[in-house]
Amino acid sequence: MPAASASPFRSALHAARDAAGSQDYPQGTLYVVATPIGNLADITLRALHVLERVDAIACEDTRHTQALLRAYGIDRKAGAQLLALHQHNEAEAAQGVIERLARGERIAYVSDAGTPGVSDPGARLAAAVRAAGHRVLPLPGASSVTTLISAAGLAAAEGGAAQSAFVFAGFLPSKAAERDSAIQQLAAEPRAVVLLEAPHRIEALARALAVLGQRPVSIGRELTKQFEEIDTVPAEGLAGWLATKEQRTRGEFALVLHPAAQDAAGPAGEGERVLRLLLSELPLKSAVRLAAEITGAPRNALYEQALQLRKADDGA
Incomplete structure (x- = not known):
């Protein structure tokens, strides 16, 4: 990662201040910030501005986030300004974030890459912050x-x-x-x-x-x-x-x-037709077993479909 003073993103940081600086950034708010999944140029201007101005950044890996910030020319000291919050400590670390929000601080959260809370830490944090009565403000981006x-x-x-x-x-x-x-x-x-x-x-x-x-x-x-x-x-x-x-x-x-290709009488329709015929003569489990053998459809899916058909017939 380049040093902050030599960052190729210096102009982007200035543009972020110009484009996003006049917007409202309420205190006592958790900012959930999406970061690039590979290409550093995929950061948004609003994300750059928020990462520069919040009181602290909670992150999945403080070392990774420190390197990311320096690449953008944002120099934040580790420790008080970078808070470790990952899958192993999310529930406990969330309480520290909530305490800082209660003091009126602005806190950002970033995972190592992409959008937090999508197969990454962040969901428990957002839920805890909202349950404590604080605002969660998402900054969309790469996923x-x-x-x-x-x-x-x-x-x-x-x-x-x-x-x-x-x-x-x-x-x-x-x-x-x-x-x-x-x-x-x-x-x-x-x-x-x-x-x-x-x-x-x-x-x-x-x-x-x-x-x-x-x-x-x-x-x-x-x-x-x-x-x-x-x-x-x-x-x-x-x-x-x-x-x-x-x-x-x-x-x-x-x-x-991709979605399974189906014609007018495709696998789903054929499975239902066979199920209906078998259910009229056999117990449910036997009908499902034979329908799976006849159509090749998954037995679990046929079982759920059979339950729905039985329920519909009972209500008719």
Whole structure:
């Protein structure tokens, strides 16, 4: 990181003061600040101004945040002005933040990268601050979730309308059995699903996702950084994509599981049709088991659907 005096962001800091300086920044407020996920130029002017003027900055890693601030030409001393608040101490450290807010201080919170509270610390802090009666003011910015969604090119829904709905699942369980169960549930999800994964677990996740066959998966590796890669492959080909180049298993990953392609009588409609026929003759569990064997649909999803059908029939 460059020294503060030699920061290439000096002009940006001046622009931040000009653009955001006249806005209102209430005291006794927690400012939740998004920071870049890779490219330092993705910081917002309002974030720069707030990080420069708040009384203290609570952060996931004080050393990382100190280096980030210096890159922007913001020189803050560690200790009283940088407060450690991470996943291991968030509940306790939140009380210290609340005490400072009660004195009328302005406190910012940043995670190591991206938007706090999205698979990063910050959610417990925000909840505790709001419960204590203080204001939480978000400063939006970079997020790997929306960054990849914007480039994934999700398939158009029937009729040509854009398929914009998605579910954020984040990190799946690390244990194989729990991860496989989670993927079985995601297989029945009609919307796009956003996943995050660390480099040391990406190959295991790729092997587990192979059960989804031809369902498209968009991969975002090292988003916004120098060696960024964005590609879309069938789920069953993800492990092969990773194996093509040695460096592809390095870096941070975001993935988008595209909506499952369905025709007019697609898997969901076929599953319901089969379930209705079987439920008219068999107990619920037997009907679900046979429907799963006939259609190939996940048993958990069929069981939930069977319960809904039974409930609807009982209410009719």
